Amino acid sequence: MTTPPEETPHHTPEHRQAPTTRDRVLRRCEELPGARREHPFGEDTAVFKVGGRIFALVALGGDHGRVTLKCEPEYGALLVDSHAGITPGYHMNKRHWITVDLAAALPDDLLDELVEDSHDLVVAALPVRARPGTAGGGPVGG
Numbered sequence: 001m002t003t004p005p006e007e008t009p010h011h012t013p014e015h016r017q018a019p020t021t022r023d024r025v026l027r028r029c030e031e032l033p034g035a036r037r038e039h040p041f042g043e044d045t046a047v048f049k050v051g052g053r054i055f056a057l058v059a060l061g062g063d064h065g066r067v068t069l070k071c072e073p074e075y076g077a078l079l080v081d082s083h084a085g086i087t088p089g090y091h092m093n094k095r096h097w098i099t100v101d102l103a104a105a106l107p108d109d110l111l112d113e114l115v116e117d118s119h120d121l122v123v124a125a126l127p128v129r130a131r132p133g134t135a136g137g138g139p140v141g142g
Contacts, residue, residue, distance in 0.1 A: 020064070020102075021064065021102045021103075021111070022058065022060070022064065022065040022067075022102050024108070024111070025056075025058055025067050025102065025111065025115060026046060026058055028112055028115050028116075029046075029048040029055075029056050029058065029115060029119075030048075032048075032050070032055075032115070032116065032119045033050070033119075033123075033132035033133060034050045034051060034123070034131070034132025034133070035048050035049070035050055035055075035119070036048070036049050036050070043060070044059065044060050044061045045057055045058065045059055045060060046058040046060055048119075050119060050122050050123055050126070050132060051122070051123065051126040051130040051131065051132070052130070053122050053125070053126065054070075054122070055069070055070055055118045055119045055121070055122040056068065056069055056115060056118055056119075057092075063103070064101070064102040064103035065102045066090065066099050066100060066101050066102055067099070067100050067102060067115070068089050068090055068091075068092055068097055068098070068099045068100075069089075069097065069098055069099075069100065069114050069115060069117075069118035070096060070097055070117075070118040070121045070122060071096065071097065071098045071114065071117065071118065071121070072117075072121070073095050073096060075117075076088070076095070076096070076097070076098045079098060079114075080098065083104065083106060084104065085100060085101040085103070085104020085105070085106055086098050086099070086100050086101075086104070086106075087099050087101070098114070100114065
């Protein structure tokens, strides 16, 4: 008879690791209205879309990873200038996208705000009928 996973030495509450910043970003992306997670570039990158359009790309490889998010150009430039862990968007239009190194010591609320703002920018650009919570726009909870 095998021991249930929660009782094995590596799965006891004392041995569970706290969620990483990447885990928090993934969870926050999944919670946003109409968000869908895909892997069109392979299993190393989680791509989050709303209304069929990308709002976040999360690198799953490495110790910490990174997230690429849509951002208002002026705000993105300000963030790049003021935070060493934020750079112009990796493999994206560097005027409209930023990449956040998840090893950087950014405040949790700033990272949450950036994820939410990216989602909001994409939703705002969708036709009304394609927005989450509208007829034809898909469910609000994803």
